[in-house]
Amino acid sequence: MNIYLHNTKTRKKELLEPVEPGRVGMYVCGPTVYDRAHIGNARPVIVFDVLFRLLRHVYGAENVRYVRNFTDVDDKIIARAEESGREIGQITEETSRWYLEDMAAVGALEPTDMPRATDWIGAMVAMIEGLVEAGHAYAAEGHVLFRVRSYEAYGALSGRSVDDMIAGARVEVAPYKEDPMDFVLWKPAKAGEPGWESPWGKGRPGWHIECSAMADALLGASFDIHGGGNDLMFPHHENEIAQSKCAHPEGEFARIWMHNEMLQVEGKKMSKSLGNFFTVRDLLDQGVPGEVIRFVFLGTHYRKPMDWTEKKRQEAEATLRDWRGLVAGAEETGPDTAVAEALADDLNTAGAITRLHAMAKEIAANPQKDCFYEKGTFLASARLMGILTEELAGWNAAPGVDLSAYAERLGALREAAMENKDFSAVDTLKAALIEAGVEVKMSRLGVDLIVKPEFDASKLEGLL
Template sequence: MDIHLHNTKTRKKELLTPVTPGRVGMYVCGPTVYDRAHIGNARPVIVFDVLYRLLRHAYGAENVTYVRNFTDVDDKIIARAEETGREIGDITAETTAWYLEDMAAVGALEPTKMPRATDWIGAMVEMIEGLIGSDHAYAAEGHVLFRVRSYEAYGALSGRSVDDMIAGARVEVAPYKEDPMDFVLWKPAKAGEPGWDSPWGKGRPGWHIECSAMADALLGESFDIHGGGNDLMFPHHENEIAQSRCAHPEGEFARIWMHNEMLQVEGKKMSKSLGNFFTVRDLLDQGVPGEVIRFVFLGTHYRKPMDWTEKKRQEAEKKLDRLLRALSISIELVCPPSHEFADLPKGMQIGLEDDLNTHAALFSLEQQAELVEGLASGDIVSGEPHQGDATREAAVAFATGLDVLGLYELLIARKQRRLAETSSLDEVHLAFVAHYELAKQNKDFSVVDELKAKLLDAGVEVRIRQGGVDLIPGSNFDPTKLDGCK
C-alpha cells in the first residue's frame, strides 16, 4: 500500500514512510475540556479517526499508536470554575466524559492513548529545564519563556517570518519578555488557581509545552504524523515544533503535518451571535443520528472548508438508507468487515491512499452497495439466494469499506432502531385502520383527522387508498411521538 498525505510543512503530498518500519505513530491535538464540543470540534475527530482506521487496516491495529490529549488545566477551565463555583476536577471529569460520549456517537474510536495534561507536569518541567540549559529559554519574574529567535526555522510551517508575525500578530507584550514573540512555557499561579511546584516557583505550564512533552514521552523524539485544525497552525503548532526541535536537536518531531479546514453552517461562519452555533449534543438531541453527522462530514475533503446544511443532512439520510439495504445483505451472508487492506473496494483504496479523499471513498462505497444489491438480486433470480462467490466477495468489500469510514457499527445501530420503529409503527397502523373503519361506518372522520395530524407531526405520511391504508415514515420520522397516535 502507498498512502500519500499532504504535508503542510512541505506544501506537497508525500508517501507515508514510517520512522519505524511497519509501525505508525500519530499525535492529534485534543480538546480543552470545559464545555460541550461544538460541531466544528468534531471535524478533526472524524478526519483523523478515518486516518486511524485506514492505518490500522494497512499496518495492523497493534502497529498503530494514536495519541490525542486532553487539556485539563487552562484559563478557560479556571474561568468556568470561578463562574460556577465548582471544583476544576469535577468540571474536567464531566466534560471529558461528555466529549468521549459525543464522539463515540459519531462513530469515533477511542485513540490508543488519551493523556491528560495534569498527569504529565513532571515531563513538562523536565523539558523546560532542558530548554533553559541549552539557552533556548529563560526565566523571568516567575515565568519561563522560549527564545523564538533561537530557532532559525521558526515560521516555516505557517510560511511567515518572525517580523511579519510581530507586525500583525496575536503577540502578548510583557515587560519580562526579551522579545515580543517569545512565548510562555511556564507561568506563575495566581491566588486560588491550580499550581505545581517547580524550580521557578508554584505555577502551571503554558499551553504549547504540554503537547511537546506528551508527544515525546508517548511517541518519541521522531514520529510520523501530527494533526489538528488549521487554526492551530499558528501559534500552537509553530511553537510545538520550535520547542521540540530545540529540546531534541537529533529528532525530527513530526514528519508529516496534516491540517483540516474549518466548518461553516449554511455558508456562514458558525457563531453564537448569528444563531447558527450548536454542539454535537444539540444535533443528537434534535434527532440527527451520529451516522448522518459523520456522513455529511465525510462528503467534503478534509483540506476544503466544510459547509453543514440542512440539504446535506436530508441527502445523507437517503443515502444511508440505500447503504443500509446492502448492509442487510452482508449481514444475511454473515460477511463482517475484513481487516485486510486489500479487501477494500478498489475505488476506496485509490481515494483514501490519495491524501485521505473521503469524498471519492464515499462515491466508491455507494457503487459497491449497488454492486452488492445487483449481484444478490441475480442470485435470487437464479434460485440460489445470496450464495454466489461474487456476491460474498462484494459484500465483504462493502462491509470493509463501511468499517474503514467508521460507518459499519453506526449503520448496525441504525438498522436496529429501524426494526424497533417498524414494530411501533405496525401497532399504530393497526389502531389507525380500526379507527378508519369505524369512521366510515359512523360517517365521522374527526378522530381519523386528529390521528393523521399527530402522525404528520411524528414524520409519518398517511396514504389512504382503495383497499388499504399505508403509513410511510419520512426522513423526519420521530418514533417517540407515536404514543399519542393509537
C-alpha cells in the same frame, strides 16, 4: 499499500515512510475540556479517525499508536470553575466524559493513548529545564519564556517570518519579555489557581509545552504524523516545533504535519451571534444520528472548507438508510481496493464515497445476482470509513417497532409462491408494507424490512 499524505511543512503530498518500519505513531491535538464540543470540534476527530482506521488496516492495529491529549488545566477551565463555583476536577472529569461520549456517537474510535496534561507536569518541567540550560528559554518574574529567535527555522510551518509576524499582528508585549514573539512555557499561579512546584516557583505550564512533552514521552523525539485543525498551525504548532526541536535537536519531531480546514454552517462562519452555533450533543438531541453527522463530514475533503447544511443532512440520512438496507444480513469481507486506494491518497473520502455509490448502485440493480460477496465487500469498505458499523446501528429503525413477524410471514408466503407459482399474496403483503412506510428487500438470503421516516404503524393493523 502505500499511503500518501499532504505535508503542511513541505506543501506537497508525500509517501508515508514510518520512522520505525512497520509501525506508525500519530499525535493529534485534543480538546480543552471545559464545555461541550461544538460541531467544528468534531471535524479533526472524524478526519484523523479515518486515518487511524486506514493505518490499522495497512499496518495492523497493534502497530499503530494514536495519541490525542486532554488539556485539563487552562484559563478557560479556571474561569468556568470560578463562575460556576465547582471544583476544576469536577468540570474536567465531566466534560472529558461528555467529549468521549459525543465522539463515540459520531463513530470515532478511542485513540491508543489519551494523556491528561495534569498527569505530565513533571515531564513538562523537565523539558523546560533543558531548554533553559541550552539557552533557548529564560526565567523572568516567575515566568519562563521561550526565545523564539534562538530557533532559526521558526515560522517555516506557517510560512511566516518572525518580523512579519510582529508587524502584522498585535502581540502581547509583557515587560519581562526579551522579544515580543517570545512565548510562555511556565507561568506563576495566582492565588486560588491550581499550581505545581517548580524551579521557578509554584505555577502551571503554558499551553504549547503540554503537547511537546506528551508527544515526546509517548512517541519519542521523532514520530510520523502530527495533526489538528489549521487554526492551530500558528502559534500552537509553530511553537511546538520550536521547543521540541530545541529540546531534542537530534530528533525530527513530526515528519508529516496534517491540518484540516474549518467548518461553516449554511455558508456562514459558525457563531453564537448568528444563531448557527451548535454542539454535537445539540444535533444528537435533535434526533440527527451520529452516523449521519459523520457521513456529511466525509463528503468533503479534509483540506477544504466544509459546509454543514440541512440539505446535506437529509441526503446523508437517505443514503445511509438505503445502504443499511442493502447490506442487511451481509457478512463483512475485505474492503474494495478502489475505496482503500482513495483513502490512501491523502484521505480522499469524497472519492471513496463516490466509489461506494457506484458499488451500491450495481448491487441494487442486480437483485437476482448472487451478490453476497459483493455486499460483504461493500460493507467492509464502508466500515473502513467508520460507517455502517454495528456501533452506529439502530437509528434507522423506529423505536419499539418489531417487524420480524412481518418478515417471517412474507418469507413464508414467498416460499409457498415458489411452489405454486402464485405470487399474489406476496405482492399484496409487500404493497401493504410499502404503503405503511416500510422498505422491503427480498433476496435468496431472506427478507429485510427497513423502517422509513414516513412509517405509519397504524397501517400495519390487520396485515397478519
